Amino acid sequence: MHELTIITNIFSIIDEIAEENQLTKITRVTLKIGELRHVYPEMLQNAFEIVSKDTKAENAVLHIKPIRVKMRCKHCGHEFFVNNSYCCKKCGDYRLKIIEGDEIIIETLEGDR
């Protein structure tokens, strides 16, 4: 259900950017979504379609780039992609810092003036 919240937030950002750039039509929205965020792309697509009706983004393509979870070990500095274990693959330490994979970012907007 949080897909709808995400889409509503996306639209408030789209409106802002469209206004700043005097876009009359949005044709493509590219999102980067971290795998840790549990977002189900198909549901997001459906929510986008519903919310975009009668807006500048009607019929726009929503392109979703999944981002794998990447961590850096705070102990040895090793960087690695997480499969199912959040444990340094080099030294076994649990103290990790997330580099990417927990984000929901609007990367680009395409549209016409």
Next chain:
Amino acid sequence: MEIKVMKKVMQANIEKATEIRDLLNRKNILMVNLIGSPGAGKTLLIEKTLVRLKEKYNIATIEGDIASNKDALRLQKYRIPVVLINTYGSCHLDSATVEKAILELDLDSLDLIFVENVGNLVCPAEFDIGEDIKVAVASTAEGDDKPEKYPLLFREAGLVLLNKVDLIPYTNFDIKIFNSSVRKLNGLLPIYEVSCVDENSLEGWIDWLEESIRNKTGIAVPI
């Protein structure tokens, strides 16, 4: 034309959560966000904790429920401030909603705010509400596979309460599997095994909570 945007979609929620965190830091109030499935035992755990701590500390609770005031009524019996948020279908609390609830409380006379999030293992973990710590409440009757199936919660949580351990003999719950899958996600996450029918099992959780309250509020150790 293509426009580089690079904006975080949840930025508005994060900003509001940061405001809440700053406010509660200024007021020296600890806020604990309890997240778990419907029926995991969140309300009863709060009740048991209130019995132990409400004379020592000033505690309020914020109750998030899709519908009904059932849980809020249960907690009102303890004569503490309770703010009910009915989300009318929304599966989580967000920072804007929690801020409204917090502003209904007398922040000058509180040490601890419990937020009982909407019963759900997915969405509440996504939303920062300005808490000091997220506590994942899992119960043995739900099965030992929950960490593996809902990894974000166990990544975000600062503590796990494994509830209803008294039921283990009647279920196929394997505590070793549960613990090792939590470890895989978050190797340093403390897990407290609790049961609301065994007061002694709550000691570790109560001690942890008291220490956290003292660290946040600066209240001297009660003798």
